Amino acid sequence: MTATAETSAGSRGSQPPVPDGAVTVTVKIRRYNPEFDDEPRWDSFDIPALPSDRVLNLLHYIKWYVDGTLTFRRSCAHGICGSDAMRINGVNRLACKVLLKDLLEKGSKQTTITIEPIKGLPVNKDLLVNMEPFFEAFRAVKPYLVTYGNEPTRERIQSVADRERFDDTTKCILCACCTTSCPVYWSEGSYFGPAAIVNAHRFIFDSRDEGAEERLDILNDIDGVWRCRTTFNCTDACPRGIQVTKAIQEVKRALLFKRV
């Protein structure tokens, strides 16, 4: 329990035995500790890993056995909670859904994997960013059922076809992969961003909801859907396979033809 031993060691102490079939990969991480660093810096770790490992396993290995100060978010680790969005080899992905075998270099060259925090949100420490601006835009589009008039005595029913219209956008897990892959969001933080528009879409095209006009008003703003440049970065980044750009185009069409 000496302080000197702990600074270089991981949080779980000595390293486990290397399994059969493991390869050594270099994990290059963009790190920032606000207590010591003026600027973000790159840190590299050579660690053993199996091709069947996910990138999240590599981060766990580093945190548990090499450097316990590495900071990142993860919760369920199975692609559902959306906590571990990060920029892996330059594209936004969930670390728990990317397999090492898909990143391995061909031949005998050692693989280097670069991991950065998602762009466009303030970095708190290492890979952990402040998600508040992201959630602020999400809340601004009223992502909940809005109705007027008397409450019905029975449940609000909906046809299969009406449900189908917004099925794609119900899949969002708010990981911020799409919003932080958007160049417009990088350069100007006031754009609502793809994720907020996706969640507005989920209610605008819901036949049970009556708040479409209000949400469309909000998204018709200078910071709304018209800032979308249709670069498709968001669709490419979405770990849930949501057709994000298509959803944004559908909101544009609803505004253009004044019809939901």
Add this chain to the structure above:
Amino acid sequence: MSLALDKPRQPRRPAARRSNGELYSWLFMRLSGLLLVVLVLGHLFIMNILDGGVHKINFGFVAGRWASPFWQFWDLAMLWLAQIHGGNGVRTVINDYARKDSTRFWLKMLLYVSMVLIVSLGTFVIFTFDPNISN
């Protein structure tokens, strides 16, 4: 038959309050883009390929073209559409890339002033062009 009466003081559905400026500018970009494809490619074809290409262009050629209201209108439409289309495009670029509000404001002012200058100068020339000017 059902009686559709809401409870008193039930929240009312707010009416749409839209300022459609961004919508119209988005729409304008698409429509003017389509028109400009015809106008600009037609212009380039006439100026650079037909009848010996660029070497035929001189004062007399321009005077001959602008004697016809059709070509005056063509050039006027091209000038206005290209200026507003391009200006609106640069406006979105400034909106996206300027970091400070003051930078954004002054860059846009510079853009608007230059747009107004070029559009008015061009329009002035097209309408007041005198083919009999000496020297």
